[in-house]
Amino acid sequence: MLARERVAVVDHAPSLSDLTPGRTGNLSVRDGDRFAATPTGVPYDGFDASDVPVVTLDGDVVAGEMEPTSEVPMHTGIYQRLDAGAIVHTHSPWASTLAVLGEELPPVHYMITAVGRKVPVAGYAPYGTDDLAELVVAEMEEANSDACILANHGLVAVGEDLPTAIENTVHVEELCRVYLQARQHGEPNELTDEQLAAVEEKFESYGQSDV
Template sequence: MLARERVAVVDHAPSLAELTPGRTGNLSVRKGDRFAATPTGVPYDGFDPADVPVVTLDGDVVAGDMKPTSEVPMHTGIYRRLDAGAIVHTHSTWATTLAVLGEELPPIHYMITAVGRRVPVADYAAYGTDELAELVVSEMADADSDACILGHHGLVVTGDDLASAVENTFVVENLCRVYLQARQHGEPDELPAEALATVEEKFQSYGQ
């Protein structure tokens, strides 16, 4: 059941070690009405595909030898209402700095278009709750963004697949760092909508 997706979770989970302290991050990848997710409270290199939980969009665990991440409500909420194929959640340092400030990431660099035109911030709610899921989904939908800063918590980023979601998490974390560092020297200018639209168009033919 979701054999490839469970392997993908194992393959990409070590990236969380570069993004979040301890065992505080999680990720998942979806296929149809189910998704494979990292298990809760386990080192990122401490599980095999057979351990990886498979969860329905209703939150029921239907396969796997370990319990899933405590953030199942957020993952199911995003998958049910947004067009996402994978999710990465971290407590990465620079995004979490904005989270404790209660601030969004504005369009100070063209690479923000990898996830949208801004990264909104959701109000705080306890982790692993339906309330948090609702706040995050609402902010992402309103901002038409593939990422959201979680107030006093961390960051969530989505993608078409797990590789793109992980890559875009690194992109957002780097932009949060650039933004906060730039503010030490002045107030960063924001790119206008027409500049962002040009980049969005160029990105459609970027790469191989």
């Protein structure tokens, strides 16, 4: 059951070590109406594919030797309402700094278009709750963003697959760092909607063309 996705979780979970302290992060990858997720409270290199929990979009665990991440409600909420193939949640330091300030990440650099035109901030709710899931999904929907800062908590980012979701997480963390550093020296300039639209158009042809 979700054999490929469970292997992907094992392969990509160690990348969380560079993004979040201790065992505070989690990730998942979806196939249809189920997803494979990191187990809760386990070192990122401390489990194998048979341990990886498989969870339905209703939150029921249907396979795996270990219990899933405590953030299952947030993962199910995002998968139920957003077009996401994978989710990464971290307590990365620069995004978490904005989180404790209760501030969104504005469009101060063109690379924000990798996830949208801003990264909104969702209001605080206890971790692992339906309330938090609802706040996060609502902000992501309203902002049409693939990432969201969680007030007094951390960051969540999505992508079509795990490599993309991880890359989006790294992009947002780096932009949070640049933004907060820039604020120490002045008022950061924000890109306009027209400037962001031009970048989005250029990104449509970015990368290698099909051979």
